[in-house]
Amino acid sequence: MPGDNNLYGPAFQPKTYGRGDDNLEGFIENWKHYKDRLVVFLGAGASMGARCEGGDSLPTAIGLRDDLWGEFMLTEEERASPPKLGLLSLEHSSALIESKVGRGPLVDYVARRFRVTQPLWPHAALPFFRPKAIYTTNYDELVELGWQRHLNLPRISTVFSPRQLSVGDGWTPLYKPHGTAQHAASAVGEGGIVLTQFDYFTMLEKKREMLQSFLESMRSNCVIFIGYSFQDMDISSMLHSMRNLGRELHWYAVFPRADANVRAMYDRQYGIRQISRTFADFISEAGTRLGLVPTGWEPTLPLAPSDA
Numbered sequence: 001m002p003g004d005n006n007l008y009g010p011a012f013q014p015k016t017y018g019r020g021d022d023n024l025e026g027f028i029e030n031w032k033h034y035k036d037r038l039v040v041f042l043g044a045g046a047s048m049g050a051r052c053e054g055g056d057s058l059p060t061a062i063g064l065r066d067d068l069w070g071e072f073m074l075t076e077e078e079r080a081s082p083p084k085l086g087l088l089s090l091e092h093s094s095a096l097i098e099s100k101v102g103r104g105p106l107v108d109y110v111a112r113r114f115r116v117t118q119p120l121w122p123h124a125a126l127p128f129f130r131p132k133a134i135y136t137t138n139y140d141e142l143v144e145l146g147w148q149r150h151l152n153l154p155r156i157s158t159v160f161s162p163r164q165l166s167v168g169d170g171w172t173p174l175y176k177p178h179g180t181a182q183h184a185a186s187a188v189g190e191g192g193i194v195l196t197q198f199d200y201f202t203m204l205e206k207k208r209e210m211l212q213s214f215l216e217s218m219r220s221n222c223v224i225f226i227g228y229s230f231q232d233m234d235i236s237s238m239l240h241s242m243r244n245l246g247r248e249l250h251w252y253a254v255f256p257r258a259d260a261n262v263r264a265m266y267d268r269q270y271g272i273r274q275i276s277r278t279f280a281d282f283i284s285e286a287g288t289r290l291g292l293v294p295t296g297w298e299p300t301l302p303l304a305p306s307d308a
Contacts, residue, residue, distance in 0.1 A: 159175045
């Protein structure tokens with residue numbers, strides 16, 4: 001278990017669980033079959049507890065929509081009592097803001113909200129599991145910063161578009177089709193953030209090609225979805241269609257909800273076994289019991305040289 005961990009606050013400290021989750025037990029018992037075939041899929045929930053370099057918590061999609069609207073579309077008087085945006089999506093509201101103020105101020109603001117300077121503990125401990133690949137729709141660079149805490153493990157190679165799908169031996173591919181805060185102003189598909197509905201149109205085919213390649217490679221691997229809501233229709237529809245296509249290993253979803261109906265739905269509709277743990281709890285418990293994360297380990301190692 002990690003020691004005095006100030007990287008993600010008391011609400012996100014690993015907890016001590018009994019061995020009551022049969023899916024977690026199955027994952028641990030079968031680790032010898034999974035350890036060389038592990039693929040990790042990180043959603044927004046995996047970044048909960050992180051703070052940007054300005055000290056604010058990373059926003060949710062709805063929170064970012066509201067913040068952007070208040071920053072660019074409301075007067076000072078209107079901000080005191082902001083209107084309800086209802087069903088207005090982040091993608092549509094961002095397109096309206098871009099039309100009003102231009103691309104530059106919009107992506108600069110979003111980049112500031114997601115630019116981080118240190119990883120959360122589970123991101124820094126994740127490399128001990130040595131995944132074959134990682135896929136995330138998040139803008140932050142918590143994964144990259146976590147990997148920089150290790151000098152003796154395969155380095156990360158960030159992939160933004162299908163033309164980058166092939167990475168060299170000894171590198172762990174990190175698929176980021178929605179871009180990244182550090183390259184927010186770059187072109188969509190080259191690291192620039194996918195934010196407005198028109199960005200999604202631009203990236204749709206590229207994302208599908210990348211996702212198709214990624215998912216095809218996942219059939220023979222153990223895939224763990226962490227903090228992912230399965231609300232992205234592109235991804236969810238592909239996962240649904242793949243549920244009966246002869247997977248060789250089990251797939252898992254990690255999120256802290258112990259609900260038999262939820263668990264049954266994921267198993268029936270996606271063929272995915274749910275583990276009721278937070279990201280930190282899963283990495284801590286599985287990593288400790290498997291002997292992957294050293295007892296008392298904290299991410300206090302010196303930063304590795306940048307891959308940039």
